[in-house]
Amino acid sequence: MSTPLLVRDADEVLLGFTTALRAAGVAVTQDRTRTYLDAVALVGIADRDATRTAGRATLCATPEDVERHDRVFDEWFGRDNTAPTLRPRGAQPRTGVGLLPDDQGDGAGADPDDDPVRAAASAAEVLRHRDVATLDATERALLAGMFASLRVRLPRRATARRTPRRRGDVDASRTLRASLRRMGEPDRIRYRRRATRNRRVVLLVDVSGSMSGYADALLRLAHRISAASGSAAGEVEVFTLGTRLTRITRPLRLRDPDRALAAAGEVVPDWSGGTRLGETLQAFLDRHGQRGMARGAAVVVFSDGWERGEPRLLGEQVARLHRLAHTVVWVNPHRGKDGYAPVQQGIVAVLPHVDHFLAGHSLATFAELTEVLADA
Numbered sequence: 001m002s003t004p005l006l007v008r009d010a011d012e013v014l015l016g017f018t019t020a021l022r023a024a025g026v027a028v029t030q031d032r033t034r035t036y037l038d039a040v041a042l043v044g045i046a047d048r049d050a051t052r053t054a055g056r057a058t059l060c061a062t063p064e065d066v067e068r069h070d071r072v073f074d075e076w077f078g079r080d081n082t083a084p085t086l087r088p089r090g091a092q093p094r095t096g097v098g099l100l101p102d103d104q105g106d107g108a109g110a111d112p113d114d115d116p117v118r119a120a121a122s123a124a125e126v127l128r129h130r131d132v133a134t135l136d137a138t139e140r141a142l143l144a145g146m147f148a149s150l151r152v153r154l155p156r157r158a159t160a161r162r163t164p165r166r167r168g169d170v171d172a173s174r175t176l177r178a179s180l181r182r183m184g185e186p187d188r189i190r191y192r193r194r195a196t197r198n199r200r201v202v203l204l205v206d207v208s209g210s211m212s213g214y215a216d217a218l219l220r221l222a223h224r225i226s227a228a229s230g231s232a233a234g235e236v237e238v239f240t241l242g243t244r245l246t247r248i249t250r251p252l253r254l255r256d257p258d259r260a261l262a263a264a265g266e267v268v269p270d271w272s273g274g275t276r277l278g279e280t281l282q283a284f285l286d287r288h289g290q291r292g293m294a295r296g297a298a299v300v301v302f303s304d305g306w307e308r309g310e311p312r313l314l315g316e317q318v319a320r321l322h323r324l325a326h327t328v329v330w331v332n333p334h335r336g337k338d339g340y341a342p343v344q345q346g347i348v349a350v351l352p353h354v355d356h357f358l359a360g361h362s363l364a365t366f367a368e369l370t371e372v373l374a375d376a
Contacts, residue, residue, distance in 0.1 A: 010045050011037055011149050012124035017076045019145030021059060024068045029256055030227075032059050033148055048077070128363040133213030133333070140216070143363060147220050147257065150367055152228040153374035154235060155199040155298050157326075168193030199298055199326065199376065201225060203238045204284065206303035207268060208275035214333045214361065215271070216261065218302045219252070221366050223260050225373070226252045237293060241280040241303065242270035245287070275306055277346060278313035285320055294324040298376040300369070302331045302360060307346035315349030322353040327376040331360035331369060 014037055022028045036058040043050035052073055060066045127135075127143060135143060164171065174190035181187075203222045207215045222238045226249070229235035240246045251263035265271070285294065299321060307314050322328050330350060334340045336359025342351060351357060356372055359365040 010040075012128070012146050014040060014045075015145040015148055016124060016142050017055075017072070018059065019142050020076055021055075021069060021072050022145075023141060024072050026059060026065045026068050026072075027061065028059055030148060031255070033145070051077075128367075131333075131337070131361045132217040132363075133361065143217070144220060144257070146363055147224050150221070150224050150363070150370055152225050152370050154201060154225075154228050155327075155374060155376040156196045157199040157296070158194040158196055161195045162192045163195045165191050165193040167191055198229065198235045199296065200234065200293070201229075201236045201373065202289075202294060202297050202299045202325075203236070204281070204299065204301045204303075205238065205240050206242065206275065206277065206301075207240045207271055207273075208242045208306070209272045210275065210304055210306045211302075211333070212272045214302075217363075217366075218360070219248075219261050219264060220257055221369075223252050223257045225370070227255070237288075239284060239288075240264075240268050240270075241275075241277060241284075241301075242268075243273050243276050243280075244270055245280045245283040246270070247288075274308050275303075276309040277303060277305070277307050278309045278311070278315075278317055281314065281317040281321065285317060285324070289321065289324055294321060296326045297324075298327045298329070298373060299325040300329045300331060300373065301350075301354075302333075303346075304332050304334055305330075305342075305344045305346035305350065307344075307349075311345040311349040314346055315353065318350040318353040322355075327356070328354045329356040329358060329369070329372060329376070330354040331358050333359070333361040335359035336361055336365055 015033065018028045018033045018036065036055060039054035039058050040051055043054055045051055052070070055069055055073060056066050060069050124146065127139060128146070130139070130143075132140070132143065162169075162171075164174065168191040171190040171192040174192070175187070178187040178190065179185065203225065205215070205218050205222060211218075226236045226238060237247070237249050238252050240248055246268045248264040248267060251267060252260045254260040254263055288294070301318075318328070332342075332347065335342075335357065342348065342357070358369055358372065360369060
């Protein structure tokens with residue numbers, strides 16, 4: 001029962017190492033990170049030398065990179081040669097233990113030195129559940145590397161076309177043609193089923209002042225979901241909402257998340273400004289949604305619902321969106337916090353017209369969202 005959890009946690013610790021390596025000046029891209037995780041999974045993380053060799057082979061491009069890699073490796077995993085410790089010695093700034101809040105760092109009586117692998121994995125697990133708006137710069141950098149661990153599956157929908165399958169409805173035409181080719185001798189029965197394709201996903205991210213603490217993490221999540229569509233254009237569309245509507249689908253298609261977010265930042269003119277959700281949603285529906293982008297799509301709105309405009313207009317536009325879309329998911333960063341109650345006028349106006357109302361303040365809640373999205 002615990003094996004999948006251990007594998008997942010080990011990946012998160014390794015992702016933290018790649019983030020530290022990137023901070024040391026090595027150009028660690030997402031594809032190199034993925035290759036590194038696959039390589040360590042093959043050789044086994046308990047083999048220290050093999051883990052080091054896997055990192056050199058997959059993460060380094062120059063002799064200077066190898067030198068930086070070994071230095072960061074010793075700091076991150078420890079310097080003894082018996083097994084990877086997955087926790088650096090000393091008070092280095094990018095350590096797994098450093099991720100633990102002060103009030104949780106001692107654990108419930110457990111000595112982290114007894115099992116440093118579990119200590120670092122537990123630190124990563126704590127970070128997964130932390131409110132992203134409360135993280136410092138170092139923790140944000142570590143969390144950024146952990147986004148690669150999110151499992152994203154785009155929702156699927158059936159098409160009108162039917163294709164041959166081993167099971168399904170009997171394909172009388174193909175069965176008869178096969179029999180005729182055998183001069184009327186009976187042949188095996190052919191079957192067919194409806195083909196499926198990815199359902200379009202539309203992400204609307206509120207970047208107003210009240211959402212400024214979550215904007216970076218939400219756009220990284222949007223980039224991760226966009227990457228799930230591969231090279232297929234139009235399957236994932238991303239817009240920002242604030243005082244105006246901005247389409248950022250193209251910049252978020254850059255493979256490197258940091259470059260993608262920087263490119264998106266250059267085209268969004270209203271970061272941390274006011275909020276006119278009703279008007280911007282109306283602009284989205286008039287320019288894009290009504291013409292087909294939202295029809296049958298899974299639409300996710302990331303917003304706390306603080307509306308400076310008219311709540312009635314916001315409610316009308318979300319109701320209009322709900323009539324067009326297959327599913328409307330509203331993600332509120334405050335939804336999962338203690339004491340939260342959906343009493344804001346904007347939230348009260350939209351709740352009757354959404355299919356799912358989810359939390360969205362931590363990596364763990366983002367993982368829950370991806371599961372809901374996959375089943376949409």
